[in-house]
Amino acid sequence: MDTADTTVRATEPLTFRTATEADVEGLVALIESAYRGDASRAGWTTEADILDGQRTDPEDVADVVGAENGRMMIVERNGELIACCQLEHRGDHAYFGMFAVRPALQGGGLGKVIIAEAERFARAEWGAKEMHMTVISAREELIAWYERRGYTRTGRMTPFPYGEERFGVPRRADLEFELLIKPLD
Secondary structure, eight states, X not given: OOHHHHOOOTTSOEEEEEOXXXXXXXXXXXXXXXXXXXXXXXXXXXXXXXXXXXXXXXXXXXXHHHOTTEEEEEEEETTEEEEEEEEEEETTEEEEEEEEEOGGGTTSSHHHHHHHHHHHHHHXXXXXXXXXXXXXXXXXXXXXHHHHTTOEEEEEEEEOOTTOGGGOEESSSOOEEEEEEEEOO
């Protein structure tokens, strides 16, 4: 098959929908491709230099898909999965996670559109006043991208789960997560 046949054209409209169990396998593949291994190096969100191993697994994604207090949002073009993110309703705020954009499509503005839709949904559907997320603090470029979207570093850190390979195999000993927050007015 010619590679042009598999390229998703940026001019086609996006479709947002809630993931179902049938989407789990495709979601795991998308998330892994955006963060781990050589395939992730095609985009700028790779964690390949700081973590080996897996980013997620079918059980974790299925838990997010089936969560009563959240949703896994799928983004498609022409019926093809190109991005996703997790949204979880946590009272007065929402949590944003498992954000992945197909590596070849990163850097073209798609992420901005997706995060704006996630914020709109959390505010309109759940009345969330803030969006929270955690990012590996060593990911300065990624944190700077979120800061340009209005997120603020809190300095509140949680340890990386060293020894739990289902979250990845660290290549560094200084990994931790920082909480970022954005008001949703």
